[in-house]
Amino acid sequence: MARLTPENVQRARDTISLYPVARSALIPLLHMAQEQDGWLSEEAMVHVAELLELTPAEVYGTASFYDMLFTEPVGRYLVSICTNIACLLEGAYELLEHAGSTLGVRPGSTTPDELFTLEEVECIADCGRAPCLAVNWRFFGDVTPDGFDRLVARLRAGELSDEVPPHGTLSRVRRTVGLPARAEGGRERR
Amino acid sequence: MTTEVAPIVTRRLAAQEPWTLQSYLSDGGYGALRKALTMPRQEVMAEVDRANLLGRGGAGFPAGRKWSMLRKAEPVYLVVNGDESEPATFKDHLLIERDPHQIVEGTLITAYAIGAAQAFIYVRGEFALGLERMIQAVEDAYGHGVIGANIFGSGFSVDLVVHPGAGAYICGDETALLESLEGKRGFPRIKPPYYPAAIGLYGAPTVVNNVETMSNIPWIVLNGGDAFAALGTETATGTRMFAVAGRVNRPGAYEVELGKNTFRDLVYDPKLGGGVRDGRELKAFVPGGASSFWFGPERLDFSLDESKVKGEGGSMMGSGSVIVLDDTTCAVRAAWRLVRFFHKESCGQCTPCREGSGWLEKIMRRIESGHGRPQDLELLMDVCDNISPGVSWPSRWPPNMTTICPLGPSIPPPVVSSLGMFRDEYLVHVKEGGCPFG
Ligand SMILES: Cc1cc2nc3c(=O)[nH]c(=O)nc-3n(C[C@H](O)[C@H](O)[C@H](O)COP(=O)(O)O)c2cc1C
Ligand code: SF4
Numbered sequence: 081m082a083r084l085t086p087e088n089v090q091r092a093r094d095t096i097s098l099y100p101v102a103r104s105a106l107i108p109l110l111h112m113a114q115e116q117d118g119w120l121s122e123e124a125m126v127h128v129a130e131l132l133e134l135t136p137a138e139v140y141g142t143a144s145f146y147d148m149l150f151t152e153p154v155g156r157y158l159v160s161i162c163t164n165i166a167c168l169l170e171g172a173y174e175l176l177e178h179a180g181s182t183l184g185v186r187p188g189s190t191t192p193d194e195l196f197t198l199e200e201v202e203c204i205a206d207c208g209r210a211p212c213l214a215v216n217w218r219f220f221g222d223v224t225p226d227g228f229d230r231l232v233a234r235l236r237a238g239e240l241s242d243e244v245p246p247h248g249t250l251s252r253v254r255r256t257v258g259l260p261a262r263a264e265g266g267r268e269r270r
Numbered sequence: 271m272t273t274e275v276a277p278i279v280t281r282r283l284a285a286q287e288p289w290t291l292q293s294y295l296s297d298g299g300y301g302a303l304r305k306a307l308t309m310p311r312q313e314v315m316a317e318v319d320r321a322n323l324l325g326r327g328g329a330g331f332p333a334g335r336k337w338s339m340l341r342k343a344e345p346v347y348l349v350v351n352g353d354e355s356e357p358a359t360f361k362d363h364l365l366i367e368r369d370p371h372q373i374v375e376g377t378l379i380t381a382y383a384i385g386a387a388q389a390f391i392y393v394r395g396e397f398a399l400g401l402e403r404m405i406q407a408v409e410d411a412y413g414h415g416v417i418g419a420n421i422f423g424s425g426f427s428v429d430l431v432v433h434p435g436a437g438a439y440i441c442g443d444e445t446a447l448l449e450s451l452e453g454k455r456g457f458p459r460i461k462p463p464y465y466p467a468a469i470g471l472y473g474a475p476t477v478v479n480n481v482e483t484m485s486n487i488p489w490i491v492l493n494g495g496d497a498f499a500a501l502g503t504e505t506a507t508g509t510r511m512f513a514v515a516g517r518v519n520r521p522g523a524y525e526v527e528l529g530k531n532t533f534r535d536l537v538y539d540p541k542l543g544g545g546v547r548d549g550r551e552l553k554a555f556v557p558g559g560a561s562s563f564w565f566g567p568e569r570l571d572f573s574l575d576e577s578k579v580k581g582e583g584g585s586m587m588g589s590g591s592v593i594v595l596d597d598t599t600c601a602v603r604a605a606w607r608l609v610r611f612f613h614k615e616s617c618g619q620c621t622p623c624r625e626g627s628g629w630l631e632k633i634m635r636r637i638e639s640g641h642g643r644p645q646d647l648e649l650l651m652d653v654c655d656n657i658s659p660g661v662s663w664p665s666r667w668p669p670n671m672t673t674i675c676p677l678g679p680s681i682p683p684p685v686v687s688s689l690g691m692f693r694d695e696y697l698v699h700v701k702e703g704g705c706p707f708g
């Protein structure tokens with residue numbers, strides 16, 4: 081719940097350098113902050129504003145527009161169940177209800193152990209495997225109620241930690257090419 | 271019977287780890303880029319023009335023409351739209367995850383043709399795996415020397431950045447996409463200017479093209495625009511991916527030849543949709559994404575030709591998604607869910623879109639849950655008319671617009687279609703105080 085770590089500040093600078101205009105790096109930087117803390121704290125957003133020479137209000141204004149960016153804490157696992165048309169036709173609302181009772185929370189809330197946040201979402205473009213859901217944006221298709229319970233049990237047991245990194249981590253592959261050259265020790269050589 | 275043609279964009283999807291550079295190279299990958307870089311830029315553009323490749327993102331604008339409309343100024347940008355979020359559309363997702371190099375190669379060729387030194391691929395934020403594959407592809411392509419300075423010694427240089435979205439359907443609209451790429455909220459821009467080709471990213475002339483559009487470019491360069499135009503019909507050239515979803519036996523994304531095949535092929539061909547599930551009857555289908563007017567079974571034989579679907583059908587193929595509703599599906603519930611989507615995703619800038627979608631959602635919900643009133647049917651049409659004046663059933667294309675972006679007029683189609691086709695079903699909901707489908 082903090083400012084970006086020195087390592088992430090370096091990553092942020094690298095990311096900014098890829099764009100003709102610094103502000104374009106805002107969403108990537110917000111994802112980075114969310115990867116660090118699991119959500120976007122005020123301190124992190126103020127720090128991002130400093131790095132981009134924006135006002136905190138500009139950063140917050142953008143952050144609050146996008147569904148994937150959370151300005152309040154969420155669980156380690158964000159369970160996003162699609163109820164849009166293709167999934168609706170395959171029982172998505174029944175699945176959502178089942179998920180609520182398995183996790184003991186209503187959509188939009190987090191379990192007391194802070195492990196799971198349940199949310200209802202729009203189409204996640206995996207409709208060939210309806211009904212489907214995502215956990216931290218890793219996709220699971222053709223989900224039955226039993227299948228859901230097994231998935232939750234495996235997540236609880238930590239069996240899927242490779243497939244499903246903690247909330248906030250999108251790509252684990254990082255851009256390395258075309259970044260500013262740097263001397264040993266991480267200082268930038270301009 | 272569906273025509274048998276060799277696939278273009280899905281050609282490699284079933285290969286072993288088709289997303290790797292090694293797999294791509296073993297298939298002749300980046301050969302089209304090598305060839306393009308030996309051609310004058312105008313010649314590359316002319317091939318794409320001859321192909322008559324219509325944009326695959328929804329609006330169906332000819333790619334070659336779009337490129338030639340660029341305002342003459344420096345710099346020029348290329349932005350590839352991988353934000354795919356239209357309900358029941360899931361073709362770009364597949365291309366991004368399984369053949370990212372094909373998109374990268376198409377992007378590089380296009381950048382060369384239009385003279386862009388900087389390109390962006392905007393990937394929907396939710397596509398975590400897609401982002402990983404795309405970023406890896408770009409890394410590897412730099413390593414292989416096909417992105418960066420002086421590619422293949424041609425003197426052409428370009429940089430490419432993979433940019434993540436953060437969850438907002440509206441960012442699929444090209445002007446909202448550019449706002450988002452500039453680090454702002456995804457508010458569609460007020461027109462004029464009508465085209466990013468005049469004023470786009472950072473105010474510079476910009477081409478925005480869809481991921482599937484880009485995926486066709488390497489093939490067109492290798493085989494020629496005429497070979498592409500020889501597929502399909504005069505008005506609907508080449509092949510296209512269709513996401514077939516809903517109550518079919520084999521939901522999936524399939525590439526078929528345009529013009530010569532029909533919606534019936536997509537739904538019933540055993541190699542495609544495989545027919546309606548459980549031997550049920552097809553009640554209606556949504557021919558082109560949530561924003562399109564619905565078709566009844568009598569229109570199954572419409573050919574996959576945007577000009578026909580619009581002209582004779584009064585609808586559109588739009589995003590390339592076909593949603594099949596069977597006779598166990600409640601039309602009111604299906605339409606309500608689509609309206610709810612638009613209400614949630616409206617960016618709120620225009621009153622008819624913001625308020626109208628809210629009204630429609632509320633009235634539809636009340637009818638579906640059995641609390642509707644007879645006059646609600648009129649009211650629904652009234653609200654639709656406020657959003658898109660003159661909207662009627664049977665539908666006409668294009669709908670009138672009162673809003674900044676086409677999301678506004680996208681809201682009435684599910685309401686107007688379901689009401690036009692299944693008025694009795696609405697009346698039963700109202701009369702019996704509940705949904706007859708349970
Ligand atoms: C609300 C809305 C959502 C859209 N979503 C997408 C999308 O997800 N992907 C896409 O390529 N085009 C989408 N479009 C169309 C784009 O504005 C634009 O026409 C397209 O990206 C241009 O590429 P193309 O000419 O290659 O099709 C959307 C348009 C609107 C109005
Ligand atoms: S039509 Fe709707 S989504 Fe489009 S700009 Fe207006 S309010 Fe926003």
Ligand code: FES
Pocket residue numbers: 162163164165166167168202203204205206207210212357358359
């Ligand atoms: S409708 Fe659920 S993933 Fe598309």
